[in-house]
Amino acid sequence: MAAVLELVVGSYEQVTMGYRVNTDEKEWTAKANFTNHAHMASITAVAASEKFVVTGSKDETIQVYDMKKRIEHGALLHHDGTITCLEFYDSTHLLSGGEDGLLCVWTTKKWECLKTIKAHKTWNLVNGRSAFIKNIKQNAHIVKWSPDGDKYVVVVNGKVDVYNLETASVTGTITNPKRISSVKFLNNSILAIAGDDEIVRMCDVGTEKLVCEFKAHETRVKAVDSFMMEDYCVLVTASNDGFIKMWKLHLKEELESPTLLGEVNTSARLTCLAVWKPSSVPSSTSAEEPAAKATTSQELARELLKTKRVRIATEEVILEDESKPKKKKEDVGKSNKK
Numbered sequence: 605m606a607a608v609l610e611l612v613v614g615s616y617e618q619v620t621m622g623y624r625v626n627t628d629e630k631e632w633t634a635k636a637n638f639t640n641h642a643h644m645a646s647i648t649a650v651a652a653s654e655k656f657v658v659t660g661s662k663d664e665t666i667q668v669y670d671m672k673k674r675i676e677h678g679a680l681l682h683h684d685g686t687i688t689c690l691e692f693y694d695s696t697h698l699l700s701g702g703e704d705g706l707l708c709v710w711t712t713k714k715w716e717c718l719k720t721i722k723a724h725k726t727w728n729l730v731n732g733r734s735a736f737i738k739n740i741k742q743n744a745h746i747v748k749w750s751p752d753g754d755k756y757v758v759v760v761n762g763k764v765d766v767y768n769l770e771t772a773s774v775t776g777t778i779t780n781p782k783r784i785s786s787v788k789f790l791n792n793s794i795l796a797i798a799g800d801d802e803i804v805r806m807c808d809v810g811t812e813k814l815v816c817e818f819k820a821h822e823t824r825v826k827a828v829d830s831f832m833m834e835d836y837c838v839l840v841t842a843s844n845d846g847f848i849k850m851w852k853l854h855l856k857e858e859l860e861s862p863t864l865l866g867e868v869n870t871s872a873r874l875t876c877l878a879v880w881k882p883s884s885v886p887s888s889t890s891a892e893e894p895a896a897k898a899t900t901s902q903e904l905a906r907e908l909l910k911t912k913r914v915r916i917a918t919e920e921v922i923l924e925d926e927s928k929p930k931k932k933k934e935d936v937g938k939s940n941k942k
Contacts, residue, residue: 609831609881610637610671611840611848612657614647615872620659620667622880623848623868627833632850632866642667642676651690651698652880656712658698659876660687666700668715671880682708682717738772740765746784750809752792757809759784762799766809776812780805786827786877790837791855798825804841806859816859821845827877838865842877846870 611623611634619641623634645662652658656677657669666687668677685703692698698710701723709719746759755775758765764778764787782799790796790806794815797805801824806816821843829840839851839862846869851862 609879611850611868612650612652612878612880613827613842613848613870613872613874614650614659614661614876615870615874616646617872618643618646618661619872620647620650620657620669621870621872622657623870625850625866634848634850634866634868638674640667640669640676642679647875649687649690650876650878651692652878653692653695653698653712654882655695656692656698657878657880658690658692658700660690660700660702662686664702666690672882678715680710680715680717682706682720738767746787748787748789748795750789750792754792755809757787757795759787764795764797764807764809766812776809778807778809778812782824785825788828788830788839790830790839790853794855794859796828796830796839798828798841800824802843804828804839816861818851818861820849820851821847826874829877829879831879831881840877840879842874844873846872846874848874848877 609625609627611625613621615621619639620643621636622638624637626633626635643659643661643663643665647659647661649660650657655670655672657671659667664683664685664687666680666683668680669675670677680700683700683702683704683706687700687702689701690698696712698712700708700710705723707721707723708717709721710716711718740758742760744758744760747756749756754769756767756769758767761783762780764780764784765774766776766778767773768775778795778797780797780799782801784797784799786798788796793808793810795807795809797807798820802819802821803817804820804825805814807813808815820841823843823845825841825843827842831838835854837853837855839853841849841851847867848870849867850865852865853862854860
């Protein structure tokens with residue numbers, strides 16, 4: 605049975621795009637499933653849970669999409685600055701960070717902001733209080749936890765520091781030749797690193813050694829994500845060249861260069877990436893019959909040259925003329941900025 609999954613990317617052109625992946629054949633294909641132009645500035649972050657996809661932007665808003673019903677769910681308006689990161693905790697909560705120095709904790713049940721915490725500390729999210737403070741003495745732009753939660757990495761430009769949770773001390777440092785744009789733990793020891801070049805590098809965070817590297821794109825890689833399929837890992841990469849690529853990688857002791865499973869050209873300058881892979885989908889939404897009509901990559905390229913907005917609908921993608929009055933956006937979060 606083919607896996608049900610969708611690749612969701614954001615772009616400099618303010619458009620969010622979703623591509624339904626067909627895993628039936630040896631060569632995977634990705635077909636445009638939806639496009640959305642709810643943001644008024646470039647998209648900076650995207651995250652996916654079992655039901656929802658959220659995107660953040662330089663327009664200071666977070667847009668919420670219900671992927672099972674295929675509808676917009678509204679906008680969260682709490683930050684007063686560019687949204688820099690989004691992360692789901694299970695399917696119950698969303699964490700958002702912004703250039704305003706705030707970390708917001710949202711419930712996905714009613715999309716209410718439960719807690720607003722001023723950066724920059726580490727918190728116990730049970731009660732929203734500081735758990736411990738670690739001065740890294742540098743301005744980090746990426747922090748990622750390992751799957752087991754026993755370590756985390758802090759990225760500063762082209763350097764990755766590996767921290768042990770119990771001691772809060774640096775256990776190792778990995779240096780990348782270029783500034784790092786994205787990292788992803790493939791398992792508890794292997795970290796995929798993408799930066800301002802076309803190469804993706806896999807490093808062992810325990811030994812700090814490079815275990816595998818390969819040319820993924822023709823220009824710099826902006827984002828990486830991954831998911832497991834039976835006995836292998838699928839690494840997904842997105843680049844400024846407009847391509848999303850899917851790579852097959854066996855996580856064994858001696859890593860070999862991954863093989864290309866499939867790719868799609870979005871015709872956009874991509875900024876961020878997430879994989880939506882629900883544990884179950886309603887009968888009305890199958891892998892063979894996408895629930896929403898979408899533009900093709902060629903049609904999208906033409907639309908990006910026009911001053912039109914695109915929104916996702918239950919049955920079709922509707923192009924709205926900018927000359928017509930716009931409906932006021934629904935705010936499902938707390939609309940009053942604090």
